[in-house]
Amino acid sequence: MxxxxxxxxxxxxxxxxxxxxxxxxxxxxxxxxxxxxxxxxKSHKTRSASPEIASIKxxxxxxxxxxxxxxxxxxxxxxxxxxxxVLLRAIGMELKVKEVEELEAKLEELxxxxxxQQEARRHGA
Ligand SMILES: [Zn+2]
Numbered sequence: 001m002x003x004x005x006x007x008x009x010x011x012x013x014x015x016x017x018x019x020x021x022x023x024x025x026x027x028x029x030x031x032x033x034x035x036x037x038x039x040x041x042k043s044h045k046t047r048s049a050s051p052e053i054a055s056i057k058x059x060x061x062x063x064x065x066x067x068x069x070x071x072x073x074x075x076x077x078x079x080x081x082x083x084x085x086v087l088l089r090a091i092g093m094e095l096k097v098k099e100v101e102e103l104e105a106k107l108e109e110l111x112x113x114x115x116x117q118q119e120a121r122r123h124g125a
Contacts (some may be wrong), residue, residue, distance in 0.1 A: 004028050052091055053099055056084060060103065064110055067117065077114050081107055 006014040006028025016025035026032055063080055066072040072080075084107055092100040 050091060050095055050099075052087075053095075053103065056087060056091075056103060060084065060106060060110065064113070067110065067113055070117070074114050074118050077110070081111055081114075 002018060004014040004016045004018045004025035004027075005023040006016075006025065008014050014025060014028055016027060018025050019029060022029060024030070027036070063072065063077065067077050085104070088100050088103055088107070
């Protein structure tokens with residue numbers, strides 16, 4: 001029944017259902033505030049060590065979607081990969097993080113996906 005008594009960060013009443021027998025949802029209940037903070041701190045740790053890496057990650061994911069959807073051609077994708085590779089190497093020199101290696105692996109996967117797509121097109125057409 002009812003609505004959470006909390007207010008959303010952007011303003012406006014929280015529309016989540018409250019916890020059973022309580023006035024607030026999990027996100028707003030004062031008893032859970034500590035736990036929420038701990039969870040937030042934990043997830044923060046697993047996030048990117050560098051904002052640059054975070055944005056490259058986001059761009060790569062977008063690129064992957066575009067490539068799979070056929071919105072990006074192989075030439076453009078190859079150039080983009082090269083640029084990302086150079087960028088990652090530069091960042092990697094500053095930060096010796098595992099994340100850079102993971103991204104490099106992801107780039108390799110992407111390159112393979114480009115190849116496969118190109119192959120499929122050659123045979124399909
Ligand atoms: Zn709420």
